[in-house]
Amino acid sequence: MTGFLLTIGVYFFTELILVLSANLQLGLMGMANLGFVLFLGMGAYTTAIFSMGPATSDSLQHYFYGAALPFPIPLLLAVAVGSLLGLVMGLIALYRMRGHYLAILTLAILTIVWTIVDGFPGFLGGDNGLDAIPQPLASLTTTYESYQVVFLCIAAFCCVVCFWFNERFFKSPLGRMAKAVRENESAATTLGINPFRVRLLATVCGSGMAALAGGLLAEYVTVWGMQPWSYAEIFPAAAAMIIGGRANNWGAALGTFATFVVVGQGLGFLPGFSNNPELSYSIQWILYGVALIGFLWFRPRGFIPEPKPRWKRAPSSVIASPGSTPLNDQPTSVDMAPAHE
Amino acid sequence: MSDTILSCDAVSLAFGGVKAVVEATLEIERGSVTGLIGPNGAGKSTLVNIISGHLRPDSGRALFNGADITSFPPYQVARTGLIRTFQLSSEFPWMTLLENMLVAPRQIGTSFGKAIFRKRSWIDQEYELLAKAREYLSEFGLISLEHEYAGNLSGGQKRLLEIARALMADPQMLILDEPMAGVAGVLIDRIVDHIIQLGGRGLTFLVIEHDLEVVDRLCETVYVMAQGSVLSRGTMAELRQDERVLEAYLD
Numbered sequence: 235m236t237g238f239l240l241t242i243g244v245y246f247f248t249e250l251i252l253v254l255s256a257n258l259q260l261g262l263m264g265m266a267n268l269g270f271v272l273f274l275g276m277g278a279y280t281t282a283i284f285s286m287g288p289a290t291s292d293s294l295q296h297y298f299y300g301a302a303l304p305f306p307i308p309l310l311l312a313v314a315v316g317s318l319l320g321l322v323m324g325l326i327a328l329y330r331m332r333g334h335y336l337a338i339l340t341l342a343i344l345t346i347v348w349t350i351v352d353g354f355p356g357f358l359g360g361d362n363g364l365d366a367i368p369q370p371l372a373s374l375t376t377t378y379e380s381y382q383v384v385f386l387c388i389a390a391f392c393c394v395v396c397f398w399f400n401e402r403f404f405k406s407p408l409g410r411m412a413k414a415v416r417e418n419e420s421a422a423t424t425l426g427i428n429p430f431r432v433r434l435l436a437t438v439c440g441s442g443m444a445a446l447a448g449g450l451l452a453e454y455v456t457v458w459g460m461q462p463w464s465y466a467e468i469f470p471a472a473a474a475m476i477i478g479g480r481a482n483n484w485g486a487a488l489g490t491f492a493t494f495v496v497v498g499q500g501l502g503f504l505p506g507f508s509n510n511p512e513l514s515y516s517i518q519w520i521l522y523g524v525a526l527i528g529f530l531w532f533r534p535r536g537f538i539p540e541p542k543p544r545w546k547r548a549p550s551s552v553i554a555s556p557g558s559t560p561l562n563d564q565p566t567s568v569d570m571a572p573a574h575e
Numbered sequence: 576m577s578d579t580i581l582s583c584d585a586v587s588l589a590f591g592g593v594k595a596v597v598e599a600t601l602e603i604e605r606g607s608v609t610g611l612i613g614p615n616g617a618g619k620s621t622l623v624n625i626i627s628g629h630l631r632p633d634s635g636r637a638l639f640n641g642a643d644i645t646s647f648p649p650y651q652v653a654r655t656g657l658i659r660t661f662q663l664s665s666e667f668p669w670m671t672l673l674e675n676m677l678v679a680p681r682q683i684g685t686s687f688g689k690a691i692f693r694k695r696s697w698i699d700q701e702y703e704l705l706a707k708a709r710e711y712l713s714e715f716g717l718i719s720l721e722h723e724y725a726g727n728l729s730g731g732q733k734r735l736l737e738i739a740r741a742l743m744a745d746p747q748m749l750i751l752d753e754p755m756a757g758v759a760g761v762l763i764d765r766i767v768d769h770i771i772q773l774g775g776r777g778l779t780f781l782v783i784e785h786d787l788e789v790v791d792r793l794c795e796t797v798y799v800m801a802q803g804s805v806l807s808r809g810t811m812a813e814l815r816q817d818e819r820v821l822e823a824y825l826d
Contacts, residue, residue, distance in 0.1 A: 402690065403691060406691070407677070407685045408691075409690070411685050418667050420665065423650050424650075425653055425658065425741075426651075426653035426679075428650045435687055542722060543671065543674060
């Protein structure tokens with residue numbers, strides 16, 4: 235049981251990193267960038283290749299290059315490669331594409347790369363995938379369970395860093411700028427904001443984050459293949475973000491818990507599901523769909539909606555500016571027509 | 576002409592076969608409130624879109640403070656101190672009034688490294704701008720709504736917010752594209768008063784407006800456009816005597 239909980243903990247933290255990446259790009263920035271799982275995959279492959287050592291002709295798996303670098307370096311390289319690929323995709327996709335077009339284009343890029351990797355087994359293992367990816371710091375402990383604790387700490391640390399990064403981003407003038415571009419791009423532009431720069435920044439950071447999640451997953455599971463970064467994986471991550479609350483990192487955490495832990499793992503405990511993984515897998519997807527539709531319909535801003543900013547320092551005297559007298563002496567009419575509910 | 580802040584020099588733009596703007600030339604004096612009127616489809620908004628960088632003209636130039644801004648993208652035009660508003664009110668609906676205000680000024684904390692890693696470098700400026708935003712909000716009678724989402728304001732309040740927000744960018748000139756569209760009675764007077772008062776403080780305005788009574792109250796100089804070209808220029812009293820203007824628009 236402890237082992238199971240530790241495993242769930244590791245999945246929670248790695249998936250949360252992916253959802254935080256989606257939250258930065260889709261939630262805060264409002265970009266329909268569906269390519270984020272591409273970077274999950276690329277991060278995983280980068281980590282694998284830089285930790286597995288050179289491919290030998292007598293080994294049963296095939297991949298190009300290969301090096302055996304010590305622990306944090308493969309993950310850091312994954313972040314670097316992910317960010318760089320994000321930059322490339324951003325330069326291609328973001329300059330002119332918006333909304334649906336961006337969604338389709340990023341989906342197309344994902345599918346193209348996925349098909350190429352699938353079609354050239356010698357490149358990254360193709361459909362056979364890669365296995366025996368070394369686990370980091372494996373020499374620290376001897377038992378399986380104590381190693382789980384080590385990995386949980388690594389995943390939790392990475393997750394906290396990403397969470398902190400997102401919080402800083404969201405609550406800075408830069409994040410406000412990103413929100414303004416999301417809310418009304420042309421108005422933001424006429425206030426001197428270059429929307430392309432903000433979008434590109436969010437894409438690069440989000441891609442690096444997704445790549446980190448991929449690297450952690452590959453190192454934890456020790457195998458990696460085509461399935462975990464196929465286009466279907468966009469869905470639970472986006473669902474977690476929408477259910478939890480777009481542009482709210484605590485919401486992302488709650489949504490990740492609800493989708494990946496409660497629905498993803500909890501079903502197995504129900505009678506009738508425990509011996510039927512295929513059934514629980516299908517039910518899981520139905521639940522994701524129902525939850526997504528339900529939330530978009532009844533609570534589109536999610537479980538914990540985007541917070542209003544609060545400035546902590548006490549306001550200085552703000553009655554009126556010294557040089558000008560307020561023109562209106564009548565009280566402001568607060569006719570709050572709910573313009574968008 | 577004493578001190579020109581903005582000038583358009585024979586600006587033309589055609590969309591396919593439709594000549595939207597034809598050799599439009601105008602000069603705006605610094606510190607003035609100038610009107611731009613004309614029937615629907617006269618090319619007023621197109622001309623403003625050219626000035627603000629949203630459209631690029633086929634020929635002609637736009638000069639702001641003597642610098643050629645014709646090829647600037649919109650955000651660079653804005654950074655020169657020329658801010659425009661839109662015909663449709665363009666608040667950021669899911670951001671509070673204070674957030675709306677704080678988007679406009681250029682801030683240290685919008686640089687990536689400083690935003691993430693050096694909060695100390697921008698937090699003081701943030702609070703200075705916050706105080707300034709609150710001053711403007713109280714001047715425009717919106718301070719009691721500072722934490723409200725801008726999407727919940729009434730049409731007229733949104734217009735006030737837009738002008739207040741533009742002021743946060745410390746502009747030299749504002750171009751208002753139909754600022755009274757969708758605004759009810761009392762608030763029209765308030766917006767007019769604000770524009771007159773800000774004009775008195777030296778801010779330059781170019782106002783596109785259909786309500787000629789409002790134009791009369793606001794503007795010393797008025798340009799009339801029709802069918803893409805600038806037809807005439809003068810005070811409202813002069814324009815009311817002008818045969819061509821009467822024929823094209825004023826009847």
